[in-house]
Amino acid sequence: MKTFAIILCLGFTSQVSHAFFPPDVEKCMVESGFTNIPDDLGIIDGVGNPNDTDKLKDVPKEKLAIATACMFHKEYTNTLYDMLKLLIGMNDKATNDQRQQMMDTLNTCHSEVKDNDAELLMCVKAFEAPFDYFIETLHMFGKSALYPCYGHCGLKIPDLYILEEHRNHVDELLKRIGTDNVYCITACKVERKEDNPALALYTMLSEIIDRRLKDDKNTEAKAALEKCYTDGEYQKVEMAGSLGETIPKGSKVRDTYQLLKCMKVFEEPWINLMRN
Secondary structure, eight states: OHHHHHHHHTTOOOOTTTTTOOTTHHHHHHHTTOOOHHHHHHHHHTTTOGGGHHHHTTSOHHHHHHHHHHHHHHHOSSOHHHHHHHHHHTOTTSOHHHHHHHHHHHHHHHHHHTTOHHHHHHHTTTTSTTTHHHHHHHHHOOTTTOOGGGGGGTOOHHHHHHHHHTTTOHHHHHHHHOHHHHHHHHHHHHHHHOSSHHHHHHHHHHHHHHHHOOHHHHHHHHHHHHHHTTTOGGGGOOOOTTHHHHSOTTOHHHHHHHHHHHHTTTSTTHHHHHHO
């Protein structure tokens, strides 16, 4: 019932502060030219940490770039270019024009350095404003808390901290981020874990109904589920606000979002059924 756990509490398991600090970090240190392993661990841990700027000011930026690129590769399966694009879109501190300028800088640098992520970091001046904000975000959150499809959900970087702080309190997430965005976030997480997320949700909800509802209530809930999934009613569910434009048509995330919303799983009686 992993999918059930995802729906109930969104399954956030990131570890703040050390998400971007892989266990085999010493390999990254050696590759980037750090030789005093015990003492230099503090420098590596300070990459992207706004409280450690003084610690890093005398460290060659090239060494920091090589170390950061190495740690990124050990933590994420997505490309650094794609992750920076995502974070630019999630940047709450910039205007639309500023975000476009950052995107132009990133694209220009990417075309020049291709797949060399250390050079990409150097080219965009990743350890200076405004890109240092994104390195800080990568430092704070690992791959379990930062999904590429979050860009479809209209989230901003501060929302990641809300998701982390209230990862086991769905009611608080619904209040702070909004029901439709939580549907989208949940769809992202289910899509990542299931080959056929809509079918997985349908199966999970059927099992909950059979275990926890009897007689007429069982029949009523099953009928609602069959109408949403089997009869395809979920595909007619309207997308809220800008989500209709940002979640790609025909995508698994869109299907899963629509099924979640059709069944109103974060409303009564479903939310109580899943808690019990």
